[in-house]
Amino acid sequence: MKNAIWQQEKIISITQTMRTQDARQIPITDYLERIGAKFTRTQQGTNGLEYVYHSPTRSDSKPSLCVNIEKNIWSDVPVGAGGRLIELVCHVHNLPDNDVKSALEVLDSIYPTVHSFSNKAARIMANNVSQTLFDASTPSIAPTTNNATGLNKKSAAIEVLKVQALFSYPLKQYLQNDRKINLNIAKEYVQEVTCRLIASGKQFYSIGFASGSTFAIRNKNFKGFAGLGVDISVFDKGTSKTLLFEGFMDFLSYLTAKNLHTPPFTTVVLNSSAMLDRFVQFVAQHPAITEIDYFRDRDELNNKTTGLETLEQLNNSLSHLKINDLSSAYPNHKDLNEWLIEHVSHQ
Known part of the structure; x- marks a missing residue:
């Protein structure tokens, strides 16, 4: 809590000339509110609490732009985009990828003097409590309807280390005993995928189902995606x-x-x-x-x-x-x- 309050004070004291490190301190939720993006709900995603918005770049009947509050990153799965605030500004304002200079100019126009953020963004920062997603052995996160967030950022949150035929007894037991799936049928469609959480380096293995150029992954305690390139x-x-x-x-x-x-x-x-x-x-x-x-x-x-x-x-x-x-x-x-x-x- 003390660290979150210190971060909030640091943000408000940013000087008028916008720099890349200054932009990284701006809550993406505040930027989205200032440009009029429509907030719809919160959800528990793969990497923590998320705010879900309708995309400001297109007409989407189903909101898909998700912001991870703790990490201050975003992803928009249907279009395969995501990253930090700079990438979002380039995405929203139709700027070339990694045109940092133009993105900072846009932010300077939105935050012309001091960066006094909206009340909602300030509450998010002040109430933000770090969450441990993994225990000593395996990912632990409550399953939700949509855990795709975090997949299509510029860099993946989860890295695929190894893919092999389904082998581990706990995974077979999960499919056969917990989910009542016929193993002989399942083996024709799923594989065993060993993954690493990039932020912490922790490894785990899961059932993997091919999804575009990546995998939908699942085990008894985790549901999400690994790598980049999710598709139907x-x-x-x-x-x-x-x-x-x-x-x-x-x-x-x-x-x-x-x-x-x-x-x-x-x-x-x-x-x-x-x-x-x-x-x-x-x-x-x-x-x-x-x-x-x-x-x-x-x-x-x-x-x-x-x-x-x-x-x-x-x-x-x-x-x-x-x-x-x-x-x-x-x-x-x-x-x-x-x-x-x-x-x-x-x-």
Whole structure:
């Protein structure tokens, strides 16, 4: 707390001439408020508390610009951008990447005299308490609907060290016993990924599902991404019907429940609900698609609206297609995997 207050006092005393080190002290949340970006909610992301905004650079029905409060960094997963304040200024004001001089001139115009930040930003700084994300052995963070933040910054928060066939007993047990996934099926789609948290150097291993040029990673205590380049995962069968899943665990649950090693239709795994626009682009590039079976999360069971909002966005963006809300098959469960766990447990 004392350190946070000292930081706040340091910020307010910044001189009029903006320098790069001065810009790094400005809370990104304050800058976004000053340019009129629309704040929507807070969430617990991969690297700590995040503030989520609608992107000021485009019309996005689903807010995707996330700011990590503790680290003062941002990421916008659908466009693959992120970094510190300088990168955000370049991104928002359509400046060339790393045009530091022009970005500082923009900030000088926004903060012409002293840097007296907004009340909300000051409260964030004063109330900021450091959080330990990892214990001595493994990542520890509560799973959330969207943990993609931190992936598409200029440098990754998590580095992939090694990729191999699924081997470790704890990971197999997590899939088979905790998640009730058929291991023989899972091994065709997931790998064991050894990762390192760049900030601390701590290593851990997890289940990895290919997502663009990186991996969606998961173990008993962690859910997130490693490396750079997240994207949707596509299994193109050339069919007119497409199966749509929010995460790979639901995709594996579907295959397990049906006892299938390959899906019968073209299948897309979003890997993050923030990637819905990428799916819409995929559909636009495949005019043969006429019907979508969407296995969405039923967040309304936890008094949240994310799943319903995603369904609405899908209907609005693809109104010419038949979209089936397949969550009606598990009305009392938050997702397909939760249904599978209960179904298998009672057999």
